[in-house]
Amino acid sequence: MKPYLLVTHGTLLRNMLAYLRKEPLEKVWCEAYKPTALSLVMAEEAEFEIKYWNDTIHDKE
Numbered sequence: 001m002k003p004y005l006l007v008t009h010g011t012l013l014r015n016m017l018a019y020l021r022k023e024p025l026e027k028v029w030c031e032a033y034k035p036t037a038l039s040l041v042m043a044e045e046a047e048f049e050i051k052y053w054n055d056t057i058h059d060k061e
Contacts, residue, residue, distance in 0.1 A: 021050075038052070039052060039054060
């Protein structure tokens, strides 16, 4: 599986998460996204694995 870097805003992330989880788009606003959060999705062919999503461990104050 290959990692891909995607730098974007919350709306695209919400839609991508709904697609990967096979959830209806109506649920995309149910999850809060934190600024500077990191997500890692591994991909191979049409297979996707969410390693972590909306992670802010790097943003300790």
